[in-house]
Amino acid sequence: MLSTRGRFGHALHLPMCYDATITKTRKIFRKKIEIKKITSIFKHMIFKMHHLLKNILNRTLSLIKPMITALLKTLSGPWYYENIYYKYRFHKMSFWQRGLARLFFMPMALGLRLINESIRHRLEIPHLEMPITTRCNLHCRDCANLIPFFPHPVDFDINRLTKDADDFLVNVDRVHRFIIMGGETFLYRELYRLVSYLIQQNKISLVHIFTNGSIIPGPDILQLLQHRKILVTISSFPVEVSPNKLCFIATMEANHINYRVEYNLWRDLGGFNPAVDSNTEVLKHRFANCRSKVCHNFSNGEYHLCPRSIHGERLGQFSPDESDRVIFRDRKNPQVLRKELRELLHKEYITACSKCTGIYEETLSPGIQMGRGTVSNCPG
Numbered sequence: 001m002l003s004t005r006g007r008f009g010h011a012l013h014l015p016m017c018y019d020a021t022i023t024k025t026r027k028i029f030r031k032k033i034e035i036k037k038i039t040s041i042f043k044h045m046i047f048k049m050h051h052l053l054k055n056i057l058n059r060t061l062s063l064i065k066p067m068i069t070a071l072l073k074t075l076s077g078p079w080y081y082e083n084i085y086y087k088y089r090f091h092k093m094s095f096w097q098r099g100l101a102r103l104f105f106m107p108m109a110l111g112l113r114l115i116n117e118s119i120r121h122r123l124e125i126p127h128l129e130m131p132i133t134t135r136c137n138l139h140c141r142d143c144a145n146l147i148p149f150f151p152h153p154v155d156f157d158i159n160r161l162t163k164d165a166d167d168f169l170v171n172v173d174r175v176h177r178f179i180i181m182g183g184e185t186f187l188y189r190e191l192y193r194l195v196s197y198l199i200q201q202n203k204i205s206l207v208h209i210f211t212n213g214s215i216i217p218g219p220d221i222l223q224l225l226q227h228r229k230i231l232v233t234i235s236s237f238p239v240e241v242s243p244n245k246l247c248f249i250a251t252m253e254a255n256h257i258n259y260r261v262e263y264n265l266w267r268d269l270g271g272f273n274p275a276v277d278s279n280t281e282v283l284k285h286r287f288a289n290c291r292s293k294v295c296h297n298f299s300n301g302e303y304h305l306c307p308r309s310i311h312g313e314r315l316g317q318f319s320p321d322e323s324d325r326v327i328f329r330d331r332k333n334p335q336v337l338r339k340e341l342r343e344l345l346h347k348e349y350i351t352a353c354s355k356c357t358g359i360y361e362e363t364l365s366p367g368i369q370m371g372r373g374t375v376s377n378c379p380g
């Protein structure tokens with residue numbers, strides 16, 4: 001028996017089993033507290049682990065996200081166009097055919113690129129633009145190449161152009177797409193000689209001609225354009241501005257010429273002398289977001305990153321920095337030129353960006369004219 005005090009001070013006599021029950025209860029209580037403690041420690045650990053894993057995952061994602069984005073951009077951007085899109089004439093296919101063909105050709109083209117760049121160390125130029133004339137029959141207010149501002153438009157000397165192209169090709173392993181443009185390309189008087197020369201060059205995969213579609217080429221040129229290496233692009237002018245456009249397209253069809261028609265709007269680069277902020281950080285940002293920085297231009301024997309760099313200099317707008325160009329004329333030294341080219345490709349902006357808005361969005365109606373008439377020579 002166990003004696004203890006009751007509520008009113010009387011001695012209470014409790015049985016022995018009460019003591020055991022208390023001890024047991026205490027034990028259970030202690031156990032419960034311990035379990036609670038362990039559970040809370042465990043919960044805390046899980047919370048910490050979750051936090052840690054989340055941090056690791058976020059950090060890993062922030063590290064690999066730009067890499068994945070860059071890879072996707074590479075696989076679907078300019079590289080895709082040079083190595084797959086133009087090569088296999090995807091522009092002739094329907095949307096679904098293009099998608100399937102893309103999946104089919106991608107691994108092969110990717111493998112070829114890796115072998116050529118990483119193992120064979122070849123210098124392959126994705127695409128290059130060569131202006132051949134500053135003559136044009138249209139006077140577009142928003143011409144990206146500033147052609148209407150040339151006071152004395154001229155055709156560039158054919159011998160000089162082919163000699164410069166020779167000097168360039170001897171120093172590189174391949175040019176996937178060699179673009180010729182104007183002014184209006186079909187106004188160039190020596191077009192037959194120039195195109196004949198370019199399609200004979202083994203290092204050039206595709207000769208791409210841009211036109212406003214207003215000049216219907218003669219029979220000899222049309223025959224030349226049937227060559228498998230030729231692609232003609234008709235820019236996105238409305239027929240009111242380029243009234244021969246439909247006739248031009250029909251002529252391409254009738255002569256089985258590889259062609260495509262653009263439908264895009266234009267970007268506002270600010271005309272001849274735009275008032276723009278030329279702060280270094282602004283220039284870097286403008287250049288980094290500009291699409292034209294991949295429109296590499298080869299003119300006067302020099303390699304520039306953007307057509308406005310060479311045209312702006314011709315118009316006396318500014319003098320490009322020496323590091324804004326690589327001179328190929330009369331030079332044969334692939335190692336040195338490769339190094340100079342690599343340095344140019346790593347530039348964060350060029351002098352021309354201080355005379356350009358570099359607006360990314362395509363917002364302008366194509367081909368708004370500055371008041372002069374158009375040429376019509378459609379036989380129809």
Ligand code: SF4
Nearest residue numbers: 136138140143183212
């Ligand atoms: S057609 Fe218009 S955009 Fe094309 S070169 Fe001539 S002026 Fe420039």
Ligand code: SF4
Nearest residue numbers: 290292306353356358
């Ligand atoms: S921002 Fe620079 S790279 Fe872009 S179009 Fe203008 S001059 Fe060329």
